[in-house]
Amino acid sequence: MDLIELRGSDRDWMPALGELFFDVIDGGGSLGFLEDIDEAQMREYWEGVFDQLGPRHRLWIAREGDRALGTVQLSICGKPNGRHRAEVQKLMVHRDARRRGLAAQLMAALETAARGQALSLLVLDTEAQSAAETFYQSQGFQRTGEIPFFATSPQGELRATALYWKRLE
Numbered sequence: 001m002d003l004i005e006l007r008g009s010d011r012d013w014m015p016a017l018g019e020l021f022f023d024v025i026d027g028g029g030s031l032g033f034l035e036d037i038d039e040a041q042m043r044e045y046w047e048g049v050f051d052q053l054g055p056r057h058r059l060w061i062a063r064e065g066d067r068a069l070g071t072v073q074l075s076i077c078g079k080p081n082g083r084h085r086a087e088v089q090k091l092m093v094h095r096d097a098r099r100r101g102l103a104a105q106l107m108a109a110l111e112t113a114a115r116g117q118a119l120s121l122l123v124l125d126t127e128a129q130s131a132a133e134t135f136y137q138s139q140g141f142q143r144t145g146e147i148p149f150f151a152t153s154p155q156g157e158l159r160a161t162a163l164y165w166k167r168l169e
């Protein structure tokens with residue numbers, strides 16, 4: 001397994017990323033989609049991501065052969081007063097590959113890149129009371145609070161989201 005950053009021209013990774021995302025949604029992961037998402041919507045989502053890739057939107061994968069076992073994105077704020085901060089988006093690890101430290105390695109690569117771009121604040125939101133909360137806390141993120149009824153789970157229930165931040169010294 002190794003970690004690589006993808007560029008806008010690396011679209012041949014789209015099917016593997018789609019397969020990973022379907023697995024995470026099947027497992028109940030709340031990442032912006034419902035469980036009825038189809039292949040066309042999945043392709044459209046990844047096309048949109050690859051269209052944005054560049055210095056202000058970055059994407060890493062954990063790959064094993066031609067499989068993507070995990071991924072994460074960094075989206076840098078474009079507002080003049082927010083150029084020091086970025087949002088962590090769509091961190092996910094395939095159910096077959098969890099608790100092997102992949103998410104921690106993806107976040108380490110993201111943080112190194114963020115520091116390299118002189119960013120000093122990371123923010124994110126994630127489903128409240130999910131395993132992801134424990135994960136982010138283990139990586140030094142601070143919990144600010146939660147917003148109830150924020151997002152529909154893949155199974156159609158309204159769930160709270162928890163807001164997190166981490167200062168990069």
Ligand SMILES: CC(C)(COP(=O)(O)OP(=O)(O)OC[C@H]1O[C@@H](n2cnc3c(N)ncnc32)[C@H](O)[C@@H]1OP(=O)(O)O)[C@@H](O)C(=O)NCCC(=O)NCCS
Nearest residue numbers: 029092093098099100101102103104126131132134135138
């Ligand atoms: C959250 C997620 C990314 C963690 O990925 P992972 O590769 O299994 O995480 P790691 O192996 O790097 O875990 C590092 C530490 O985080 C904590 N952790 C991770 N998963 C956990 C779980 N299910 N329960 C409790 N703690 C957990 C542990 O402290 C773990 O260290 P340990 O294994 O030595 O105890 C993965 O479970 C996932 O993809 N979930 C669904 C998608 C999702 O919710 N993404 C976040 C959206 S913002």
